[in-house]
Amino acid sequence: xxxxxxxVSSASVRVDGEIVGAIGRxxxxxxxxERGDALPRVRTAAEKLAGLRIFExxxxxxxxxxxxVGGAFLIVSQFTLAGSIERGRRxxxxxxxxxxxxxxxxxxxxxxxxxxxxxxxxxxxRAHMEVELVNDGPVTLIADF
Numbered sequence: 191x192x193x194x195x196x197x198v199s200s201a202s203v204r205v206d207g208e209i210v211g212a213i214g215r216x217x218x219x220x221x222x223x224e225r226g227d228a229l230p231r232v233r234t235a236a237e238k239l240a241g242l243r244i245f246e247x248x249x250x251x252x253x254x255x256x257x258x259v260g261g262a263f264l265i266v267s268q269f270t271l272a273g274s275i276e277r278g279r280r281x282x283x284x285x286x287x288x289x290x291x292x293x294x295x296x297x298x299x300x301x302x303x304x305x306x307x308x309x310x311x312x313x314x315x316r317a318h319m320e321v322e323l324v325n326d327g328p329v330t331l332i333a334d335f
Contacts, residue, residue, distance in 0.1 A: 198326055203321050266312070269286040
């Protein structure tokens, strides 16, 4: 599982011109599910996201987590994160989990964060999405689980 985590002032996802998910302050998480990923990995990722101290405190240090700033999550499935451009000019997506395996794992990530008390918005699985964000900082991290 590969996650791209962006600290945002706001973020939204549109499908066919309709906003299907939007947050104010929080984390936009692009989630790429790979072959072999399973629930234990999802649980580890959710725990890391929930406790990630990526927001600044009064001294300007990244010392606060999403809960302490009243933030939310916008989770967007993005199979292209499992892509490889090592050979040729067209990406290979051999490492991406098939949709019937990936969808439940993305939902498990969303459910885990919600069960921890976070507001969580989502994109729409397998849809062509337009993601709009205001990256705060900018702060962007990549995590592999």
